[in-house]
Amino acid sequence: MPDNNEIWYFEDVNLYQVLCPHRVKRLREQHTYTHFQKNQFIYFPDEPSRYIFLIFQGRVKIGSYSEDGRELVKAILGKGEVFGELALTGEAYRSDYAMALDDDTVVCQLTIEEMHELMKENQPLSFAIFKLIGFRIRKLERKIEGLVFKDARTRIIDFLQEMASERGQKIGYETLIKTQFTHKDIANLTGTSRQTVTTVLNELKEKNVLTFDRRRILIRDLALLA
Numbered sequence: 001m002p003d004n005n006e007i008w009y010f011e012d013v014n015l016y017q018v019l020c021p022h023r024v025k026r027l028r029e030q031h032t033y034t035h036f037q038k039n040q041f042i043y044f045p046d047e048p049s050r051y052i053f054l055i056f057q058g059r060v061k062i063g064s065y066s067e068d069g070r071e072l073v074k075a076i077l078g079k080g081e082v083f084g085e086l087a088l089t090g091e092a093y094r095s096d097y098a099m100a101l102d103d104d105t106v107v108c109q110l111t112i113e114e115m116h117e118l119m120k121e122n123q124p125l126s127f128a129i130f131k132l133i134g135f136r137i138r139k140l141e142r143k144i145e146g147l148v149f150k151d152a153r154t155r156i157i158d159f160l161q162e163m164a165s166e167r168g169q170k171i172g173y174e175t176l177i178k179t180q181f182t183h184k185d186i187a188n189l190t191g192t193s194r195q196t197v198t199t200v201l202n203e204l205k206e207k208n209v210l211t212f213d214r215r216r217i218l219i220r221d222l223a224l225l226a
Contacts, residue, residue, distance in 0.1 A: 034107050036100035042107065047094045049087035051109040055079050058105030059180065061188075064096040073188035074140055076101065076181065085133055087112050143189075152192040156200045157225060159190050160210075164219055175219040182214075 063073040077083055119126035146155045168175040183197045204210050210219045219225055
């Protein structure tokens, strides 16, 4: 079993490798993979919180809607990541929705009881899951503060800095971020528009602060970005 450092690093470690019931001998035969197509809901708000989900393939969007129908995108998660984890904190019904963003998105699910049993057997895993929950709550709090107190450009730059911290790979003074986020995804995550995201990224590119394409963002110097 991996040690604590190998089990936990929010974006970098593949928790699927640790949690997937297909990798636990006594759970393997009773579990199947579930396939979803693009824009298909995995669960809805007010649905009973009975499962924890693991992404085997594709991407999943987590979000909610305000009373006036506006969408708040809370996270876009990829292979190896966990969602629906608030069920472990006593959430009886979902407060958000989960939607597949790619065709043939594949997820694996565990019941709350199965997850509790795995966590009881493995203290480092239990620590990792609760750290995940705390991390995501703090991240959502920062996002709400940004929506209230910061302008669109600052929110986009904050997002880039956060991505660099969580997913960035240092290459000398530069930081490489491998990402599948589109400009629309970034707009949804920062509460801005796709046009604003494109404008800000192009402005930073012209100033030689960063370069980007569909698969990656290369930040020349994080100090310049700040």
